[in-house]
Amino acid sequence: MALASTPSSPSPQSPSTSPQRRDILIVGGGFGGMYAVYKFREMGLQLQAFEAGGDVGGVWYWNRYPGARVDLPSIDYSYSFSPEIEQEWTWSEQFAAQPELLRYIDFVAKRLDLRPHFQFNTRVTSAAWDESRQLWVVKTDRGETYEAPYCVMATGPLSIPKEPDIPGVKRFKGRLLHSARWPHEPVDFTGKRVGVIGTGSTGIQVVQDVGPQAGELFVFQRTPSFTMPMRNETLTPEYVDEVKRNYAGIREIARSSTVGGSRPQSTRAFFSVTPNQRRVLLEDAWKQGGLSMLGTFADLMVNAEANEHVAEFVRGKIGEVVKDPKTAEALKPKGYPIFARRPCLDTSYYETYNLPNVHLVDCITDPIVEITEKGVRNESGETELDILILATGYDGLTGAMMAFDVTGRDGRTVRQKWQDGPRSTFGLMLEGFPNLFMTTGPNGPSALANIIRISEHDVDWIADAITHLKKNGLATIEPTVQAEDAWMEIVRSIAQRSLINKAKTWWVGANVKDKPQGLTMFTGGFLKYREYCAVPSANGYRDFQFEPQMEAVAA
Ligand code: NA7
Numbered sequence: 179m180a181l182a183s184t185p186s187s188p189s190p191q192s193p194s195t196s197p198q199r200r201d202i203l204i205v206g207g208g209f210g211g212m213y214a215v216y217k218f219r220e221m222g223l224q225l226q227a228f229e230a231g232g233d234v235g236g237v238w239y240w241n242r243y244p245g246a247r248v249d250l251p252s253i254d255y256s257y258s259f260s261p262e263i264e265q266e267w268t269w270s271e272q273f274a275a276q277p278e279l280l281r282y283i284d285f286v287a288k289r290l291d292l293r294p295h296f297q298f299n300t301r302v303t304s305a306a307w308d309e310s311r312q313l314w315v316v317k318t319d320r321g322e323t324y325e326a327p328y329c330v331m332a333t334g335p336l337s338i339p340k341e342p343d344i345p346g347v348k349r350f351k352g353r354l355l356h357s358a359r360w361p362h363e364p365v366d367f368t369g370k371r372v373g374v375i376g377t378g379s380t381g382i383q384v385v386q387d388v389g390p391q392a393g394e395l396f397v398f399q400r401t402p403s404f405t406m407p408m409r410n411e412t413l414t415p416e417y418v419d420e421v422k423r424n425y426a427g428i429r430e431i432a433r434s435s436t437v438g439g440s441r442p443q444s445t446r447a448f449f450s451v452t453p454n455q456r457r458v459l460l461e462d463a464w465k466q467g468g469l470s471m472l473g474t475f476a477d478l479m480v481n482a483e484a485n486e487h488v489a490e491f492v493r494g495k496i497g498e499v500v501k502d503p504k505t506a507e508a509l510k511p512k513g514y515p516i517f518a519r520r521p522c523l524d525t526s527y528y529e530t531y532n533l534p535n536v537h538l539v540d541c542i543t544d545p546i547v548e549i550t551e552k553g554v555r556n557e558s559g560e561t562e563l564d565i566l567i568l569a570t571g572y573d574g575l576t577g578a579m580m581a582f583d584v585t586g587r588d589g590r591t592v593r594q595k596w597q598d599g600p601r602s603t604f605g606l607m608l609e610g611f612p613n614l615f616m617t618t619g620p621n622g623p624s625a626l627a628n629i630i631r632i633s634e635h636d637v638d639w640i641a642d643a644i645t646h647l648k649k650n651g652l653a654t655i656e657p658t659v660q661a662e663d664a665w666m667e668i669v670r671s672i673a674q675r676s677l678i679n680k681a682k683t684w685w686v687g688a689n690v691k692d693k694p695q696g697l698t699m700f701t702g703g704f705l706k707y708r709e710y711c712a713v714p715s716a717n718g719y720r721d722f723q724f725e726p727q728m729e730a731v732a733a
Contacts, residue, residue: 197323200226202644203316205302206332206578208236210617210633212286213259214330215295217637221644226324228316230301234292235283237336238276241380242360243567245387246276249379249408249523251468253421254439254628256282258429263289265425268418273410273468273523305329306585307612312653312728314613327653328644331579332617332633335624338577342375342570343691346549350566357384357569367391371562373554375546376569377403379522384569389530396561398554400541401682402511404492405522409467436703438628441473448475448484460491472517479517479677479701489516499528506531508540518681520625574684575620575698576600586611599687599694603657603665603721604711606636607643612654612725615640620698621669625685627704635708642715647724654725661721668710673697 200223204214207229215227231239238246248255252269267285270278287293301319308315314329339358341347347354355365357380372392374384377399389395421428431440448456463470471488472478478485493510500506509528511519530536544556553563573581576596584592587610595601595610602608605619617636618624624632643655657665673679679697682688687695700707714722 200326202328207234211332243357245383304583333578338573351551353565369393370564373563381569389536405524407467408523438631438704443473485515514681515677609662612656652724653727
């Protein structure tokens with residue numbers, strides 16, 4: 179494998195007004211976009227990539243908030259395509275913190291010489307298919323135009339931050355921070371009155387980190403999340419050596435698993451063992467930490483009664499840790515199944531509420547009315563704050579693709595196509611949008627499996643499709659309506675069994691006002707997803723339609 183090689187298409191130094199031609203355009207510089215740049219360069223394609231941030235890293239470039247940390251083991255949350263990188267990079271912790279993740283991303287970018295292919299601080303403002311020339315025409319906020327036969331949207335499921343729909347956000351005179359747009363310099367919380375709105379994975383990480391630093395911390399909680407002990411560890415040299423010797427096997431396990439990781443999963447049904455055995459298994463998983471609880475039984479996402487037993491087990495743990503009974507009760511999630519919201523991992527979240535300076539404001543019994551110049555006003559009164567942190571999440575899955583005009587055949591936009599919810603083939607391609615590809619799209623496993631395994635898979639799939647076109651002298655590929663309908667029916671039929679539908683989350687579009695709601699991700703697991711996606715290349719892309727090159731038609 180060639181690692182750092184001479185860039186095939188250096189990015190221009192100053193904006194150019196005439197359209198610039200490439201073979202492929204890539205939008206996004208996260209894990210998916212970085213691998214896409216590498217893969218397509220190795221295929222010999224002239225490429226140009228765009229990234230709104232100032233550097234590569236995607237979500238990890240933006241999410242610099244205190245306590246930011248990946249909640250999958252670093253060993254799994256890393257690229258698998260390069261044995262050289264696997265051997266040269268050493269993770270220090272079982273669950274890497276954001277600075278280490280950025281160092282890894284920087285290491286990969288340097289090792290593969292990826293940065294020259296990117297235009298940073300550049301937002302794509304539109305992408306349109308020019309039918310007569312069989313080209314994607316992409317415009318940027320620098321006033322430039324690029325054209326290429328292929329376009330890859332590596333825009334990610336979590337790239338459009340969501341502000342809360344609370345009146346007065348802009349009025350606040352203190353320091354307003356969003357977790358997903360965190361400043362690059364450290365924020366000093368010493369002696370400050372700090373508020374956090376949001377108690378998803380992000381809010382939990384912020385609270386446990388900022389609580390001990392702040393003068394006073396007020397946590398505005400609407401829906402409590404279930405969180406379990408991460409039990410993070412420093413990795414020993416012996417463990418790292420063993421992992422490095424066994425990477426090939428570890429990757430194979432991940433690729434053949436439901437979640438795209440090496441975490442063990444059980445085939446045991448909850449009620450197939452005695453209550454006492456269940457308790458022992460759950461206690462073991464709790465002690466083991468990470469997402470072990472989710473792997474304890476096979477039916478936790480489809481059997482509501484089994485799920486409730488596990489939920490009650492975790493509620494019991496909250497009660498054991500949090501000293502104030504009223505706070506403990508408010509922190510216990512109720513009314514939705516455990517794991518139907520993203521399960522969180524913490525290091526000291528519940529313990530943080532035992533600190534005298536940390537206060538939980540239960541926004542269910544005491545709703546937020548508005549944000550004022552001085553702080554947050556709930557029904558019971560105003561809390562004055564120096565700093566307000568919004569950990570209010572994202573317009574997930576579809577937000578990025580709908581944030582700008584993406585126009586396919588006959589002037590139809592993605593926004594129009596998705597007005598009742600996202601539809602695509604495998605989350606990879608869209609009927610009506612020839613040669614437009616997505617990575618980690620909204621109808622694949624996306625948020626439900628390891629995003630790096632999905633990104634690699636998706637880029638490889640796109641590479642195979644382009645190779646097929648080139649081998650057969652074809653200009654365009656696009657799924658048929660029937661192929662898309664068939665895929666969406668598979669997605670729908672599996673999803674309807676899932677308990678994920680029972681919680682109001684970004685997974686089902688419930689966190690954004692007026693967004694179509696429903697579970698549109700593929701819930702059948704990463705292995706099954708790979709199997710479905712492998713069918714087209716094995717059967718000659720029977721369910722896709724193609725166009726020859728225009729010159730071939732004219733001749
Ligand atoms: P999430 O999981 O979407 O959490 C957002 C949180 O913000 C959640 O607790 C929301 O409560 C809360 N929120 C949003 N708007 C409001 C208003 N208006 N009032 C009170 N509380 C509000 O985003 P995260 O960034 O934590 O995590 C995203 C993903 O990153 C996560 O799933 C992992 O994959 C990593 P609500 O639930 O709406 O009651």
